[in-house]
Amino acid sequence: MSPGDPSTAVTRRGLAVMAWVVLISLLTSVLVEQRGLRWVQGVVWPSDLYTFQQVERGPIDIAVLGSSRAAFGVVPTSLDRCLAQELGRPTRTVNLARAFTTAYAADLLDEALLSGPRQPKMLVLVIEAETFDEHNPHLSNNVATIAGLADVPEALGTVHDLGTLFAVPQPVARGPETLALYLSGRWDTKPWLRWLMLHHGGGLFCTGSDPCRDHNKALEASLKSWWTTVATNLLPQLGPQRFPDYQAGDGPVYRHAERLLARAEEQGVQVVLMELPRMPVFERGIPPQVEPAYRATLARLLERHPLPHHPASTEVWAGQRSFYLDAEHLTSSGAHRATKELCKQTIAPLMRAADAADLGE
Secondary structure, rough: OOOHHHHHHHHHHHHHHHHHHHHHHHHHHHHHHHHOOOOOOOOOOOOOOOHHHHHOOOOOOEEEEEOOHHHHHHHHHHHHHHHHHHHHOOOOOOEOOOOOHHHHHHHHHHHHHHHHHHHHEEEEEEHHHHHHHHOOOOOOHHHHHHHOOHHHHHHHHHHOOOOHHHOOHHHHHHHHHHHHHHHOOOOOHEEEHHHHHHHHHHHOOOOHHHHHHHHHHHHHHOOOHHHHHHHHHHHHHHHHHOOOOOOOOOHHHHHHHHHHHHHHHHHEEEEEEEEEOOOOOHHHOOOOHHHHHHHHHHHHHHOOOOOOOOOOOHHHHHHHHHHOOOOOEOHHHHHHHHHHHHHHHHHHHHHHHHHHHHHHH
């Protein structure tokens, strides 16, 4: 192909167009992050992070991070009401749980959203086997939706399949889509999420008022098909779909867990590791090699970072169908019970001791 060949000119023009597209996308992404629009996304569920970032000024007593199970399972208003009774003073809890959150995502969310005046006194990290899975099928979603421009080089370490490979450059290309979503308003399709974040600390349920009761009933009614859908489509293929090649404790996901805990220790933030119950039918579908690997990883973390660990409830209610929307997500009544147990068994004693230490000073 000679320099004067018409096909050469076409190739050069094509490459030039591609270069301009990449450059414009990059510049738009930089603008989006500088203007604080990073959390304007097509999928805001289950936490309105943009509202939190724009409105929350702190101080925050407790922040909750985890997957959708944490969004359903920990109710900020329930926790604050319980702590007020236990401690005799008000507290402020926020739930920033995000669908498919791994330790990788939790670290980035904590670093981006829970710093400065929004730095909490306590961080409740809701964990499960998926939290530490280096081959989590949704890790690509974490990278594509949560990583910022500065995180792209480190995100290369997560690449283990085509999904994560294609996810790594998405923060660079995210800008035009984010800007379009913001200008069109198409991202703000669930105003009740903003209402929850503004008035009830986020999460998916709230307590203490008639509007909360109405909201809880409406949300549960809208999700009444979940049990059948999960039982039909997920549970028979739980291993291949959720745990196709489980690996924990020796990759970038684990390193992000270590980084999050090390940063919390440096900042004086008390971390609590919490587990939520799941229905026995779900637990039976998890491949047998997953639980030992998960427990070994958790033991390793607790050895390196002696943290309070709140295990999944073993009370009778935790095995009853009536407290679940599906085999792993709690209803509002189940979430209230799980949150109250967290309060009374783990958080209230820790905060009571901290209050006593402050008085002693």
